[in-house]
Amino acid sequence: xxxxxxxxxxxxxxxxxxxxxxxxxxxxxxxxxxxxxxxxxxxxxxxxxxxxxxxxxxxxxxxxxxxxxxxxxxxxxx
Amino acid sequence: xxxxxxxxxxxxxxxxxxxxxxxxxxxxxxxxxxxxxxxxxxxxxxxxxxxxxxxxxxxxxxxxxxxxxxxxxxxxxxxxxxxxxxxxxxxxxxxxxxxxxxxxxxxxxxxxxxxxxxxxxxxxxxxxxxxxxxxxxxxxxxxxxxxxxxxxxxxxxxxxxxxxxxxxxxxxxxxxxxxxxxxxxxxxxxxxxxxxxxxxxxxxxxxxxxxxxxxxxxxxx
Numbered sequence: 001x002x003x004x005x006x007x008x009x010x011x012x013x014x015x016x017x018x019x020x021x022x023x024x025x026x027x028x029x030x031x032x033x034x035x036x037x038x039x040x041x042x043x044x045x046x047x048x049x050x051x052x053x054x055x056x057x058x059x060x061x062x063x064x065x066x067x068x069x070x071x072x073x074x075x076x077x078x
Numbered sequence: 079x080x081x082x083x084x085x086x087x088x089x090x091x092x093x094x095x096x097x098x099x100x101x102x103x104x105x106x107x108x109x110x111x112x113x114x115x116x117x118x119x120x121x122x123x124x125x126x127x128x129x130x131x132x133x134x135x136x137x138x139x140x141x142x143x144x145x146x147x148x149x150x151x152x153x154x155x156x157x158x159x160x161x162x163x164x165x166x167x168x169x170x171x172x173x174x175x176x177x178x179x180x181x182x183x184x185x186x187x188x189x190x191x192x193x194x195x196x197x198x199x200x201x202x203x204x205x206x207x208x209x210x211x212x213x214x215x216x217x218x219x220x221x222x223x224x225x226x227x228x229x230x231x232x233x234x235x236x237x238x239x240x241x242x243x244x245x246x247x248x249x250x251x252x253x254x255x256x257x258x259x260x261x262x263x264x265x266x267x268x269x270x271x272x273x274x275x276x277x278x279x280x281x282x283x284x285x286x287x288x289x290x291x292x293x294x295x296x297x298x299x
Binding site (some may be wrong): 013014016020061062063065067068074 | 136137140144173178180183185225229235252
């Protein structure tokens with residue numbers, strides 16, 4: 001069973017990497033990009049039966065730093 | 079004073095820190111490997127060194143903060159044992175929840191490696207008692223992720239409780255309110271991005287870091 005964890009910076013947290021990407025897109029001539037926020041995608045291959053609560057605990061304890069990051073979990077349909 | 083330096087895979091200031099502590103206290107610290115689960119009996123100071131523990135994988139300090147020895151460090155900190163985290167050590171302490179906030183990528187995106195001016199914000203701590211409040215000192219920094227961030231309420235609380243230990247006197251990394259080092263609620267845990275162990279001898283180009291260790295020795299011995 002697979003789960004994908006999307007880790008993103010909380011709104012309002014400065015994102016220097018996103019800003020640099022934004023700047024680079026502008027330098028390449030792509031107009032109309034209002035903002036860029038960079039995050040992480042973490043793919044987990046899990047034993048069958050791993051609960052939502054287990055995945056959430058993994059996110060809170062390690063995969064995301066909830067001081068500055070939000071996370072969202074996408075599971076494959078069983 | 080018995081002290082311990084925690085060594086993670088990827089730590090690279092552990093030996094500098096050992097030399098600094100031994101030079102000031104006259105006793106070599108125990109070098110404690112991250113897989114150990116206990117600190118030597120009677121450890122009176124825990125130092126977490128700079129470097130790139132676990133290659134900065136996931137987030138700087140994130141993996142180290144969950145390594146086996148950190149449970150013992152967290153328990154010792156709760157009992158009031160002084161814990162000093164420098165650079166990556168500061169990142170580990172925030173990731174471990176011993177200090178608030180987080181250390182993000184430098185605002186300028188560059189690795190910054192130079193001596194910087196700091197203001198000592200408080201002399202009312204075991205780490206800064208040998209300095210005067212408001213004193214200007216020079217200590218080297220060397221980091222990519224030193225941009226301290228926390229929510230406004232946390233920053234106000236840190237300032238209100240006198241828990242900002244050091245502030246940059248120049249633009250270095252974009253840290254909120256120019257914060258370079260903070261104390262925990264109990265005053266026994268200090269995290270700082272600058273490297274006092276690299277400003278110990280005249281040959282280092284400056285000796286402003288030495289008093290941190292001297293003051294600590296006097297305060298806890």
